[in-house]
Amino acid sequence: MTSEAQRLERLAERLRVVDPVAPSPGAKIRGWNLVLAAVERSATVRSRVHPVRRLVIAAVAATVLLVAGAVAASADSLPDSAFYPLKGVIENVRGALAFSPSDKLAYHLDLAQARLTEAEAMLAGHRIELAERVLAAMDNQLNDAAELVQLEKQSDPALGASMENRLTQAIATHDKQLAGLQGQVTNPTALSAIIAARYHAAQALKLAAKPAASDGNPAGSLGGNGQGNGTSATPHPTPKH
């Protein structure tokens, strides 16, 4: 009678000589084709989204989202908002992309309207100082628009006349709004700022209505608020003074 250890050793030896079962050649070929296809697919995916590239893509996406979000947030921002300076940057870009005199005029008029809307909001919130500043910025835009009309009247009288008409209508609309504001406010500083804004708007209108100067220069700017070249005006929401 053999010991348990001997019996188990014999059993182990018997197991060692059990022939392995081989897969069929067809299975092996099928397996290879499937494995190769999976490896190639996996390599494509890996190369498509390499870890470092994935980080770069994520960073770019995050930046784009942040910028897009900030731009969207700045679009309607007011002078007391953190996004307001960005609004000025965007307006500058837009100004740089306005090439024709007609586009430039539309740009200045849009910005003048934007400043007036901001002034209304600031007055409603009793932010008198900020209202004063944006009203001055509005006048700057109107003055630049007037200078632009003056220049255009010299080079293309017909177009100049059309632009003058647009400026006149815009200033008339602004003046109505300012008159309405004037009737609502009681703060003396705010009141004088509105009156000054109406005065400067009227002066801009006069400047635009002047006959074209023969020396090619604008008939004269009002109070030095405008830039005088019609293109590099002060689109920044924050007025310069």
Next chain:
Amino acid sequence: MRPLGKAASDDDRPLIERVRKGDQDAVRTLYERYFDRIYNYVYARLGRAEDAEDLAIDTMTRSLTRLDQFQDQGVAFSSWVYKIAHNATIDHYRRHGKVTLVSLEQATLPQSADPSELALEQLSNEDLRVALRALTDEQQQVLILRFFQDLTAPQVAGIMGKSVGAVQALQHRALGSLERALQGRAVN
């Protein structure tokens, strides 16, 4: 005994690096090195050629397409492949139930003069495989890896996540259980 090919070893790392760089020859070498072994391992566990084929292919696909995960494991590639094969087998059991194709009672086992001794020489390979499938999961695993796959105790310990001593003890108990199974006794 027909050899299964090159024994699983730790010298797969250069090949793995080549696979990462898209070298198909390296993929082929690893496939050739492991496919038959894994097929044989799974067949020993399941006893069905069709299932063994599917699981071996699945194991090789997972092994060669998830090398990033392997890098994190800190184990030999061979151990990792066997672990994947083991998990695939367990999943198969869960999905389909554990099927014994030929019961031990139905198998005609040769008798020796001494009932305590088995006529091992007269046992067919299939008798041994059927008896082996009656063991516990761990017992099957240790016997297949040690004797069918010809792995060392430390290699099996790495695959099973046990100490070498625990593997040796498990192997001893598994052989005892297999002997009793072959004798038609109750399996522990």
